[in-house]
Amino acid sequence: MGGSDMSTAAIVGAGVIGLSWARLFAEAGWQVRVSDPRPDLEEIVDSELAGLPVTAFGDLAEAARGADFVQENGPERPELKKQIFATLAAVTGDGVVLASSSSSLLASSFSEGNPAADRILIGHPFNPPQLIPLVEVVPSAATAPAIVDRAVEVYRSLGRLPIRLKKEIPGFVxxxxxxxxxxxxxxxxxxxxxxxxxxxxxxxxxxxxxxxxxxxxxxxxxxxxxxxxxxxxxxxxxxxxxxxxxxxxxxxxxxxxxxxxxxxxGPEAYEANVRRRDRRTRAITEALAASDAQAQGQD
Ligand SMILES: NC(=O)c1ccc[n+]([C@@H]2O[C@H](COP(=O)([O-])OP(=O)(O)OC[C@H]3O[C@@H](n4cnc5c(N)ncnc54)[C@H](O)[C@@H]3O)[C@@H](O)[C@H]2O)c1
Known part of the structure; x- marks a missing residue:
């Protein structure tokens, strides 16, 4: 998983959240395939993920075929997610986690009737996933416990803090x-x-x-x-x-x-506010990690 054996992650959707996941996986040593119908996909990947092992795909099935882990970040539309997950089920193998970043949809709302419902769960990040450690892992009643374990293991290997919910609830926690x-x-x-x-x-x-x-x-x-x-x-x-x-x-x-x-x-204020937010978020997470490492066993 990740690291030296170069597992492949398929990232579906290259918007705000998808691009951030792509960077996280790629920086952790995964081969990343990003799929999105947006016409500027290649340019976006080249400019935002330059130098990383990330390949752009217009076709979802082609991107996901044979992947070891899938993180879906398409628009928040249940019908579209249903279609996307039907394709993902058909082109990925047993044991492969099919995770959705959805903030508001329950996995059961788009996994019901899917032949791979046991592999589908929510892996909900907080924006931006690169900086905020939490990933809420929310299985549906149909998700296999081994798949939840695997998702937790992968998120942890990316340096995230996965928290597993015991059951689905709208909005999660x-x-x-x-x-x-x-x-x-x-x-x-x-x-x-x-x-x-x-x-x-x-x-x-x-x-x-x-x-x-x-x-x-x-x-x-x-x-x-x-x-x-x-x-x-x-x-x-x-x-x-x-x-x-x-x-x-x-x-x-x-x-x-x-x-x-x-x-x-407007765009200028947005860019400046994002920079300040990212700098301050990083300052806190890094300071806490350093302080905890130093204090280990002393508190
Ligand atoms: N923005 C947030 O703060 C946030 C936080 C946590 C989770 N999420 C969740 O992440 C997901 C994506 O949100 P976002 O904010 O990145 O949205 P976004 O609008 O920035 O990105 C969505 C992307 O999906 C692409 N897309 C459209 N149809 C597609 C298809 N058939 N296959 C693949 N890609 C397709 C679009 O072209 C677009 O690039 C949503 O489910 C959302 O609930 C968002």
């Missing part, structure tokens, strides 16, 4: 948490409590740093002091019984305007 949080952020701006810029500063200086180091459950355990989470729930938690409210979709306008004014809009 990451996006469900994100949705609850983002809804409350929009609600607070709509209520005139805080501006988008200040809300972001508030989060970065508190929950953001906390959650990059310990998660919500460990935080609740520590928040209760030596008596742990139960003490937190009975003490501070007992007064946190207000209702949260929901954002009003009919009143997104002023929120969007404020976000544009604060963070900029």
């Amino acid at each position: 990451g996006n469900r948490l994100q949705r609850a949080f983002n809804n409350q952020a929009i609600y607070l701006v709509q209520q005139g409590v805080i501006s988008p810029g200040d809300l972001d500063e508030l989060v970065k200086a508190s929950l953001g740093i906390r959650w990059a180091t310990i998660g919500p459950f460990e935080s609740m355990q520590l928040g209760g002091g030596p008596d742990g989470m139960l003490h937190l729930l009975q003490n501070v938690g007992a007064e946190m019984n207000y209702s949260l409210g929901e954002p009003d979709p009919a009143a997104y306008g002023p929120v969007l305007e404020a976000v544009d004014t604060t963070f900029g809009a």
